[in-house]
Amino acid sequence: MRTRIAVVATSALLALGACMQGDDRPAPSAGASARADAPTSSPVSDAALIEDGHDIAERNCARCHATGDSDASPNRRAPAFRTVLSRYKSQTLARELIDGMGVAHAPMPNFHFNPAGTDALIAFLESIQVREPGRLLVEERCARCHSIAKAGASPYPGAQPFRNLGRRWKRDQLAQALHVGILAEHDRSGVRFEMRLNDQEITDFLAFLDSIATPAHPAPKD
Numbered sequence: 620m621r622t623r624i625a626v627v628a629t630s631a632l633l634a635l636g637a638c639m640q641g642d643d644r645p646a647p648s649a650g651a652s653a654r655a656d657a658p659t660s661s662p663v664s665d666a667a668l669i670e671d672g673h674d675i676a677e678r679n680c681a682r683c684h685a686t687g688d689s690d691a692s693p694n695r696r697a698p699a700f701r702t703v704l705s706r707y708k709s710q711t712l713a714r715e716l717i718d719g720m721g722v723a724h725a726p727m728p729n730f731h732f733n734p735a736g737t738d739a740l741i742a743f744l745e746s747i748q749v750r751e752p753g754r755l756l757v758e759e760r761c762a763r764c765h766s767i768a769k770a771g772a773s774p775y776p777g778a779q780p781f782r783n784l785g786r787r788w789k790r791d792q793l794a795q796a797l798h799v800g801i802l803a804e805h806d807r808s809g810v811r812f813e814m815r816l817n818d819q820e821i822t823d824f825l826a827f828l829d830s831i832a833t834p835a836h837p838a839p840k841d
């Protein structure tokens with residue numbers, strides 16, 4: 620996988636020349652190809668490259684995206700970098716950082732990075748990825764009642780499969796409801812319990828809903 624990223628990066632450099640940001644950055648180290656058979660998910664160990672990428676992220680991205688391990692993004696709509704590669708493949712992202720971001724919607728600027736800068740940025744992103752925190756949350760705390768899959772019934776009758784929430788809730792309303800607490804009937808004996816999430820958990824939960832969205836079962840929209 621690393622090899623393929625490096626190949627994409629190199630050919631784009633030839634095609635686009637030097638008219639990009641970050642030209643003063645060092646070329647990707649030879650270590651990049653030495654890592655070729657490392658699995659994509661494993662953190663890249665080149666500390667200097669990662670630090671370089673961290674720098675680029677702080678300068679260019681941190682005013683909107685969270686770059687740490689638990690901070691919320693300054694721009695609510697911008698996903699935290701620690702989860703970004705769970706929805707976006709390194710390879711696709713590398714290409715888009717060089718060619719201009721296809722994902723970019725206002726207010727996200729259209730970036731054109733050179734391959735060295737891109738390699739560093741991707742190395743940084745890979746080094747901070749966590750297993751989707753939203754998936755962890757729902758597996759641990761919701762899945763015994765709610766279906767968390769793209770198909771299938773909920774284990775607990777009356778608990779909506781999470782894929783239906785987009786048709787039932789606007790994003791803000793759902794966030795607000797989970798913040799205040801949703802009263803659910805715990806069992807048929809009438810015991811009730813309140814499901815409440817904190818802000819970080821709500822962010823993670825909404826990101827999880829995005830990750831299981833399909834055209835037939837869209838995620839909650841703004």
Ligand code: HEC
Pocket residue numbers: 675676679680681682683684694696697698703706707712722723724725726727728730740
């Ligand atoms: C001015 C704010 C802003 C800046 C600066 C910014 N972004 Fe974004 N970015 C956003 C927003 C908002 C979104 C969500 C766009 C949407 O889905 O509508 C986004 C989306 C993304 C996505 C897609 C995530 C996904 O899961 O679909 C990636 C990847 C990304 N940004 C990377 C970057 C990188 C890398 C930088 C810095 C080089 C950067 N962004 C700088 C605002 C910003």
Ligand code: HEC
Pocket residue numbers: 756757760761762763764765775776777778779784787801802803804805814824
């Ligand atoms: C013990 C079973 C149980 C667990 C665990 C549980 N829920 Fe529920 N939940 C329910 C039931 C039952 C309802 C339906 C309540 C009603 O309609 O009165 C519900 C309703 C909801 C609703 C409203 C759905 C709608 O559109 O009507 C949301 C959102 C929700 N739960 C989120 C969560 C989240 C998030 C978690 C985990 C963090 C969770 N629940 C854990 C049983 C559960």
